[in-house]
Amino acid sequence: MSTAYLETTKNIYKEAAENPQIGLCCTTTPIWQLPGLNIPKRMQEMNYGCGSTVNPRDLANNPKVLYVGVGGGMELLQFAYFSRQKAGVIGIDIVDEMIEASRKNILDAENTNPWFSSAFIELRKGDALTLPIDDTSIDVAAQNCLFNIFKETQLRQALKEMYRVLKPNGRLILSDPTCETSMPDALKDDERLRALCLSGAIPLKDYIKIISDIGFGTIEVRARRPYRILDSKHYATNELIFIESVEVCAVKDPMPEDGPCIFTGKTAIYYGSNEYFDDDKGHMLYQNQPLSVCDKTADNLAALNRNDIFISESTWFYDGGGCC
Missing domain, CATH: 3.40.5 (Ribosomal Protein L9; domain 1)
Incomplete structure (x- = not known):
């Protein structure tokens, strides 16, 4: 299967790193108001996510956190709020310019958050399909509006990589667009629309099945919200396409004999x-x-x-x- 679309994605987010584009692809990430947490304006402007992957109940006892697709660093900062240790949060991205932009934003956050040290976050260049992370070394792994860009073969590989690096009973937190309408081939094959987190959306039941196929024994659907509309005036579709955003937690616990426990x-x-x-x-x-x-x-x-x-x-x- 061709992966040329991944190069288009890199180019789009290289531009988004150098010239922040508010609402480039995603518009629904909550800006958590936590005591003593100040998020720099530029971080918010580079918030290219849908929903949120940060939940306090996942983050007790200073967990080791992996976040793939760093964006402007906002969720890295939010995770560091709960994991205040050197390299407690590892951010991975394939785009050099995004890593550099995130690093600058993290240094800005250090100046406005007395509790925060930039040493809490370690940035690494890496590919979601071959993570530069040791096996079973991560408590919480997360991605926000990245995996929906992948076609199925790459999606399964990215999920396998997350499963590999998680400790037993570790948690994978995902936030992605989903769509119950069959996406027209013209949209699925549009590399820019896929990079913008739109035409890669699949039905939620298919999304959950792929996650459970990887081996996660417990899957929690934590939120499902209206997200975007693709209409015939602006896109190559004859019908209205309704896209939702979903927040899912998948736990790396043993698979029950009768199949995964899926909470909806x-x-x-x-x-x-x-x-x-x-x-x-x-x-x-x-x-x-x-x-x-x-x-x-x-x-x-x-x-x-x-x-x-x-x-x-x-x-x-x-x-x-x-x-x-």
Whole structure:
């Protein structure tokens, strides 16, 4: 499969590093307001991500963090807020100009954040397809609006690399556009649109399956938001194409015999006459206490055909506390 489109991507982001382009491809990354965290304006202007990969519940105990595709360095700084140690955060990028721009922004952040040292962040040149990182050395790996650029062969390779470098029970945090409409070939083959995080979007179920195929035993869909519209006036499409952004956490834990535990925001509520219901599979549902359940557990509970257990539909916002 041709990878010429990757060179187009490098050129676009070389230009974006030298001349920041607000909203170049992505528009929905939260600017977290954390005590004592000051994000330089130029970092924000070079925020080429969708959604966020920074979540405090992933970042306890000074984790070793890997971030692929550094952008202006904003999420590197946010990760360093939770991992205040030398080289606690490693940023990888293939574009020299982006690395240099991020380095300058990090030095600016050092001047306005008394708690922060630029030594907390180590920048390395490297390719997402062959990461310059040792096996099982990373607690949290993340990428924001990068992997959707890849075609399937390269996407699988990039995910395998993330899996390789993660420690057992390590977490892979991803934020990418997804699309339930079949993308026209003319758009999929448009190298610039792919580089701009648009035409590489695939259906969420396909995205999740590829992640689970790599070996991640637990997958959490944490957020799903409207993102962009591709219309016939501006793009080579005969129908309106709705793109969403999704935030996913994949945990490198053992794969269950019956397949991965995938959390999409479903909840089970037992409302029977007993104090609790035990499904004999490790799940206790206490009376009128909602329990977040993975899709697999939801299906198993529904198959019991009980009239005292309610199963909600997927909300696509999972916030922990699940059954597994």
